[in-house]
Amino acid sequence: MAETTPLYDLHEKAGARFVDFAGYLMPVHYGSQIEEHLMVRRGVGLFDVSHMGILDVEGPEATAFLRRALANDVGKISPGRALYSCLLNDQGGVVDDLVVYALPTGAYRVVLNAARKAVDQLRLATLATPYKVSLTPRPDLGLLALQGPGAVGALAAFFGSTLAERLSALRSFTALETEYGFVGRTGYTGEDGFEIALSTDLLRRAFSTWIESGVRPAGLGARDTLRLEAGLNLYGQDMDETTSPLESNLAWTVAFEPADRDFAGRAALEAEGRAGVRRTLVGLYLPGPGILRAHQDLVDGDGRVVGTVTSGSYAPSLGFSIGLARIQGECPDEAWALIRDRRHPVRWHHPPFVRRGHILVPTAAGR
Amino acid sequence: MSHDHPNDLLYTSSHEWVRREANGEITLGVTYHAQEALGDLVYAETYPVGKRLEAGDTCAVVESVKAASDVYAPVAGTLLAGNPVLAKTPEIINQDPYGEGWLVRIRMEAGSDLAGLLDAAAYERLLAEGH
Numbered sequence: 001m002a003e004t005t006p007l008y009d010l011h012e013k014a015g016a017r018f019v020d021f022a023g024y025l026m027p028v029h030y031g032s033q034i035e036e037h038l039m040v041r042r043g044v045g046l047f048d049v050s051h052m053g054i055l056d057v058e059g060p061e062a063t064a065f066l067r068r069a070l071a072n073d074v075g076k077i078s079p080g081r082a083l084y085s086c087l088l089n090d091q092g093g094v095v096d097d098l099v100v101y102a103l104p105t106g107a108y109r110v111v112l113n114a115a116r117k118a119v120d121q122l123r124l125a126t127l128a129t130p131y132k133v134s135l136t137p138r139p140d141l142g143l144l145a146l147q148g149p150g151a152v153g154a155l156a157a158f159f160g161s162t163l164a165e166r167l168s169a170l171r172s173f174t175a176l177e178t179e180y181g182f183v184g185r186t187g188y189t190g191e192d193g194f195e196i197a198l199s200t201d202l203l204r205r206a207f208s209t210w211i212e213s214g215v216r217p218a219g220l221g222a223r224d225t226l227r228l229e230a231g232l233n234l235y236g237q238d239m240d241e242t243t244s245p246l247e248s249n250l251a252w253t254v255a256f257e258p259a260d261r262d263f264a265g266r267a268a269l270e271a272e273g274r275a276g277v278r279r280t281l282v283g284l285y286l287p288g289p290g291i292l293r294a295h296q297d298l299v300d301g302d303g304r305v306v307g308t309v310t311s312g313s314y315a316p317s318l319g320f321s322i323g324l325a326r327i328q329g330e331c332p333d334e335a336w337a338l339i340r341d342r343r344h345p346v347r348w349h350h351p352p353f354v355r356r357g358h359i360l361v362p363t364a365a366g367r
Numbered sequence: 368m369s370h371d372h373p374n375d376l377l378y379t380s381s382h383e384w385v386r387r388e389a390n391g392e393i394t395l396g397v398t399y400h401a402q403e404a405l406g407d408l409v410y411a412e413t414y415p416v417g418k419r420l421e422a423g424d425t426c427a428v429v430e431s432v433k434a435a436s437d438v439y440a441p442v443a444g445t446l447l448a449g450n451p452v453l454a455k456t457p458e459i460i461n462q463d464p465y466g467e468g469w470l471v472r473i474r475m476e477a478g479s480d481l482a483g484l485l486d487a488a489a490y491e492r493l494l495a496e497g498h
């Protein structure tokens with residue numbers, strides 16, 4: 001039986017169609033995924049992402065522990081700031097990707113993918129053994145994502161104008177502990193926005209208040225097309241334990257400096273770097289009709305398979321199909337996607353495709 | 368029967384609707400239930416005119432934002448026409464699944480009939496059972 005979030009009945013009331021995602025019955029859309037997608041690009045949308053895992057890391061050695069556990073370096077961030085990082089296995093494969101927030105108390109709050117919570121907690125607990133640190137899962141907290149250029153304007157409906165003003169002063173990838181709960185200026189859509197961790201009662205009150213104020217909910221369907229347009233990887237699809245961050249367009253998230261920081265997976269990544277990274281994750285689009293989908297093969301002019309689509313979809317902001325693909329070896333100048341045994345020419349585009357409302361890929365008129 | 372699945376059409380368990388036309392021809396589309404389950408349709412492709420179809424062969428593909436779905440010929444025949452407006456406006460399938468959003472026209476092979484198909488009541492019973 002799938003789990004639900006504390007907002008299930010409110011989603012139902014809002015007209016949600018549900019889908020089983022990582023063992024949770026989650027809204028996939030509330031009528032039209034495309035409308036919800038465009039609403040977030042142009043205005044604001046409210047996502048329930050309470051299926052995600054929140055883990056608090058506390059103790060005198062919390063910083064030392066996370067500098068050991070994570071591929072990115074929490075030593076780079078001061079309290080109130082957030083950092084995106086991979087958690088690696090000893091082979092350098094990605095166990096999960098996460099956002100870690102440094103709290104004013106010296107503790108940290110980590111947000112994990114729903115499907116990876118249990119695996120992550122085991123991996124982190126193993127790595128934590130030598131450190132004076134406690135790991136506390138927070139199933140008592142839910143998570144809302146208020147996303148879009150209109151997110152700032154929507155804050156006051158729940159937080160009131162004084163607090164809304166303070167929150168709108170937050171810079172990207174910073175956070176604030178408020179009287180209601182924890183608010184970070186982060187998201188997974190390529191737009192401005194906030195992620196808000198609240199206890200169950202406040203979570204329900206916040207969701208209802210925003211809906212009554214005219215903010216409309218958006219489902220996981222729109223969340224997926226928004227993140228793909230933004231060029232953000234989806235764990236389990238674009239990367240997993242068998243791919244390294246260097247093969248996943250995430251080298252920028254691995255802090256090799258300082259050289260003496262022995263993070264989990266470092267030796268494997270260094271060996272991979274010395275031997276030469278074998279695969280790359282690239283962005284691509286279809287200039288013609290058709291839809292890229294995960295698991296489609298890409299072939300070169302001789303019909304040789306050169307890679308595989310890892311994420312693909314129609315892009316509502318663009319009106320054509322985009323994707324991410326893992327390429328073996330050198331990326332050829334020309335390639336074709338095999339869609340139902342027919343070859344469709346693809347074009348490469350370094351992601352993102354859309355960011356902060358700006359279209360960064362040539363549209364139909366431009367090609 | 369409900370407004371969603373008209374009484375004058377026949378249905379398949381794979382969620383196509385069939386309208387019997389003159390001269391042994393049928394028109395085929397996807398049901399109200401199917402387009403709603405698929406969500407916003409963003410691409411549709413009908414197979415080439417003249418293609419010989421066995422019952423159960425794919426004759427069109429419809430794709431929503433989320434997924435691709437094959438559309439099957441309910442009887443053997445020849446593909447006579449694909450709806451020409453689908454290439455530019457696949458969303459017409461959501462808006463008008465039984466009218467402007469039709470998919471293909473098929474000429475049934477001599478001797479094939481529509482006896483195995485469901486009427487609206489039987490189709491809705493199927494949906495109620497959770498298929």
